[in-house]
Amino acid sequence: MTDQAQRIYLIDGSSYIYRAYYAIRQLSNSKGLATNAVYGFTNMLLKVVRDEQPDHLAVIFDAKGPTFRKEIYPEYKANRSAMPEDLRPQIPVIKELVKAFNMPALELEGYEADDIIATLARRFAERGMAVTVVTGDKDLMQVVSERVRLLDTMKDQVVGLAEVAERFGGTPDKVVEVQALAGDSSDNVPGVPGIGEKTARTLIAQFGTLENLLANIDQVSGKKRQENLRQFGEQARLSKKLVSLVDDLSLDVDYDNFDLSEPNHEALTHLFKELEFHKLLQEFSSDERASGEHYQTVVTEDQLDDLIHALKKAGRFAFDTETTSLVATRADLVGISFAIKPGEGWYLPVGHRYLGVPEQLDRALVIDKLRPLMADTQLAKIAQNAKYDLLVLRRAGLEVAGLSCDTMLASYLANPAAKSHGLDTLASELLGYRTIGYTEVTGKGKKQIGFEEVEIEKATVYATEDADITLRLADKLEPQLAETGQGELFRTVELPLVTVLSDMEWQGVRIDADFLKGLSADMKTRLATLEGEIHELSGRSFNVASPKQLGEVLFEHLKLPRGKKTKTGWSTDVEVLTNLAEEHPIAARVLDYRSVAKLKSTYCDALPKLIHPDTGRIHTSFNQAVTATGRLSSSDPNLQNIPIRTEEGRRIREAFVPAEGNLLLAADYSQVELRILAHMADEPALKESFAHGEDIHARTASEIFGVFLELVTPEMRRQAKTINFGVLYGMSAFGLAKSLGIARKEAQTYIDNYFARYPKVLEFMEAKKAEAREKQYVTTLLGRRCAVPEIASKNGAVRGYAERNAINYPIQGSAADIIKVAMLRIHERLKAEKLETKMVLQVHDELVFDMPAAEQAAVENLVREQMEHAFELDVPLLVDMGVGRNWREAH
Known part of the structure; x- marks a missing residue:
């Protein structure tokens, strides 16, 4: 194709709708309308316009209803699953967007988008124009010529005559010959049993066409293959009809119909506001x-x-x-x-x-x-x-x-x-x-x-x-x-908290950079040890930090089971490695390696760089308007995710220290979310346990396993703890079984026993889901609205996630509101009583204070009083406190 030829771009719209849908998952607007396919499709269109700068373009869609292929072979595409429920309403929106961009769109009843593309490609190529078909569909390779190429924008791949020859062993007219033999499982095109694409390519290279092959079956090597060709020859001819694109449709359009003109900014503004595509709105707004x-x-x-x-x-x-x-x-x-x-x-x-x-x-x-x-x-x-x-x-x-x-x-x-x-x-x-x-x-x-x-x-x-x-x-x-x-x-709450948080950020928290430097060195040694163990277990040296190399070692060299491939190679995510740990010790070592490496880079190496040159402290930014529940998050650095279950994670906390001569006080709500659940669900058995100061997990274990409290084992308590917190997040029997490593039936029995003993909890959960379905939000004890628009999603997985949030959000959101109220009151009291103690951190249900030793007794009493009485529940709010020379000691 020459640069001087007039250029036209034909976009395979229907193909890209599906590709966009599966490329981006779980994207929706605030009303719960799925927007993932629309967003992906829109960006694909814009990529073509920006990168290729065409002056002529058309988008081609499949029309509703059956095509002629269905008439000649009713099983055509019969193996395809039904269109996802949350994709269906996005298709009219996509077509409306194409219209708003002032891009010509075509579809023809009884034919597929590929047929329209084939017709237009042939027509314009014959007139000497340069045609680019934007698609990822191999079927369209049959339209490639000196003047027609394919462009896959999602893979940045161009397909011309050379690429067709490499794939199908000849010129584009051989594509249908090969596909007639090999069939196409995605479209349920039968082909000839026992003949795949590689064999079909060899046969067509030898015999030229399907008809010539069928006329010379005796010359084909292998009796079984000859037998299949004789038996399924007509099926191959049918397959050829199914895969052959119609390139002579009567279409009342011409080149001038495909001029690319200025978008309708007013229409795009309306659509992008509705879809909540904010960056696109900024670009196209009227x-x-x-x-x-x-x-x-x-x-x-x-x-x-x-x-x-x-x-x-x-x-x-x-x-x-x-x-x-x-x-x-x-x-x-x-x-x-x-x-x-x-x-x-x-x-x-x-x-x-x-x-x-x-x-x-x-x-x-x-x-x-x-x-x-x-x-x-x-x-x-x-x-x-x-x-x-x-x-x-x-x-x-x-x-x-x-x-x-x-x-x-x-x-x-x-x-x-x-x-x-x-x-x-x-x-x-x-x-x-x-x-x-x-x-x-x-x-x-x-x-x-x-x-x-x-x-x-x-x-x-x-x-x-x-x-x-x-x-x-x-x-x-x-x-x-x-x-x-x-x-x-x-x-x-929220507005006065601005001042509290600005004071906390201004104060900052002191970091022992030398300690982190030493800890980083220790972790470096630990990583080297783990790397050596991993190499020994695998029998070869490789880059443990490379997911590609790790996947090859695990699934190709060691041939471990449960592997799953992605577009870029073998998956080695946490779920895969956790499952593999049951089969081979190398997986557990890799998980340890990743955990230590992340702690080293995220905290040991990064925190010292964030120390303010003037104050010698780090000043994290607390975010009030990010989470769905009202919980504060923090950034630059994020201090919410420092792990405390591992020794390495706990050691990170040792680096957080008070001002010279001071102590750190850590005050942490005890099981606040379970206490809120007892209050909100008005569950007598739970309220009684908290009122009597019982070990709630041991009590739950006693109830669901049917044993006396004194006979509850540590394992029973561990399982009951998982169930108690699992209920807060709407955990299913499948999730509980996976978490506890037990059979699903056994997990369901545990859940049934739990709800039998705590029926009001089940009523609460169902009531919250019903509230969410009615209002698309749930509320906390202080009246905060937590949005769950996905509750109306057509996608079952998305809807299930929203239902779990409808249960958890009121509880987690109430905990967030309560600690905010406590922060406000503590801040006010510290100032009113002219104490030098400063509140420096808030992490989940915990507050951390930089405190002169002389103020310890007064501050402990003040903090406990304000936290435990921030909101009057039907059960007592309790606070665990600790004091130390660093955060780990205090916690």
Whole structure:
């Protein structure tokens, strides 16, 4: 194909729908509508447009109903399973998207997409055009010619005459001859028994065509093969008809019909909002954009005084910061923006640096003038992700009080099913507004500049827009909080927690870098030992960290059972290795190797690099608006996942130490989720156990195994513990059997016995699933809505997952709410009583404090009182406490 020829791209739409569906799993919007196939298909289309830049293109689909092939062979494609239930509703959406992109789409009743493609490919190739068929279907290799090629965008593979010859042993006309003999199991094309593709290729290379082969069966080697050809010759002829594409359909379209024109941005905006494809929405949105006409730059002291007067007079304003870093504790202030009315605002630059930059107000002057304003509790302040701004301004010398709304948190509570609570997404979804993207002002990639280098004129529009939009969002979201019953939780828990978390992040936690260095060296030695043991067990040296090499050793060299192949080779994931550990000791060693290697890289080697040069501490970021249950998560670094079940994991905690001369206090709720279950389910037997201070796992073992409490063995207790916590997560008999290593029938008996003894728990579980089905959310003790939109999914696995979440979310979410209330009260008491103790970490159900030894007794009493009375349950809330010179000792 020459570059000068007119180019046309024919996309095998039906094939790509299925490929997209299976390539991306379990993606849905906040309403529970599956969107995985739509998302994958859309990105495939855009990849073709961006990478190939065609000026002519068409998308071809299979039409509904049977084709002529079904008429001549009713069993054609009869072996195919029914279309997945969650794929069916996505197909009309895909076709609507193609239409919105203004891409021509074709389908023809009685024929397959391949027939239309074959017809168009032949027609346009005969006119001297260069045709590219975008597909992964080998059947279309028969249309390849000097002017027609195939392109598989998912594998980045091009198929031309050479590739066809390599696969089928000849020119494209041999494809149907080979397939007639070999058949096609995916389409239930029978072919000739005993003849696979390799043999068929050899026979066609020798005899040229199927007809010539059938006319010369006596010359075929092997009596059995001759016999099969005689017996199934007609079946081979039928197969050839089935695989031969029709390339002379009467289609009332021409080249000009396939012009690629500008997309319908309005239609795409509507669709992408509905589907919640936020990145695509930013690219194709037709929403309103800022003019910046009423945005002012503050560069003189008089202008600053006027701004402060206007903000005070308004009594309520939104603000936003521009900085040099996304890490708040390392970010320098570049500018602050303010807004008091929609469409209006100010930008106050203080740190722009570039050649020719205009004069800006002195930073110290600005901070001094803004200090009373920002600290005034009577002035209501609005921000998006306020914690970041509070930390940035604190670093610059400004304390902020009077926070009245954080739009990110307001969205998180009012719209818990939303996939994103970012400003750009909220502006689009709630205001029909397209914000200026960060890279629009800073550039991308190697040419990207810091915000301090952005021209002040551009920065004014970008930054002021953020404050302006934040103000407008607050006006939209505050009524939504009231409508959804989340207002009190927002005002009394989430919003005040912003200040608590910003204090914790500002304080940070001290790390013993030397200890981690030594631990890293120990782990390096341990890895070398494990590697040697693995090599010895395998009988060869190889890269243990390479999944490809490991798979080859396990399943090809050692020939271990239970192997499963993926597109890239043998799977060696945790599940595979755990199962293999029963067969061969090498699997257990590999699991140990991976565990140690991960701890070494994730913590021993990474944590010292995160120590702040000014404070000597690490300052993790606590995330309020991420999890479905309201639980806090942490990042940079993530401290939620340090394992405590392994010795290596526990040793990591030794690196967390208090300030010089201080102690660490760790306070951990005892079995809080089981206590919440007892309360929420109103289960008398469970409540009685907790009221009497019994070992709940031993009591459960006594009940389900039918033995006296004194006769419960450690193994019985272990199994009962698994059942107790398994119930919280809706564990099935299959899951319990796998977890305990017992038969499924035995596991079901345990579960039946559990519910027989605790019937109210079963009632609670069923009630929560019913609540989720009715409302698409469940609620915690404090009224938080935890979204479960997938409860309506047509996909059984996805729906089952949602049902388990409907049981667990109210419990886990209530535990999250309770510890947040405790944090608020402890923080308030520590300040009120002028104690020097600082709360430095929150991990799941545990709080960690950096505490002077002299305050130990007072702080222990304070923390216990606030944690145990954060919420009054029908059963006592208990806290386990420990004190030590490091986190491990304290825990």
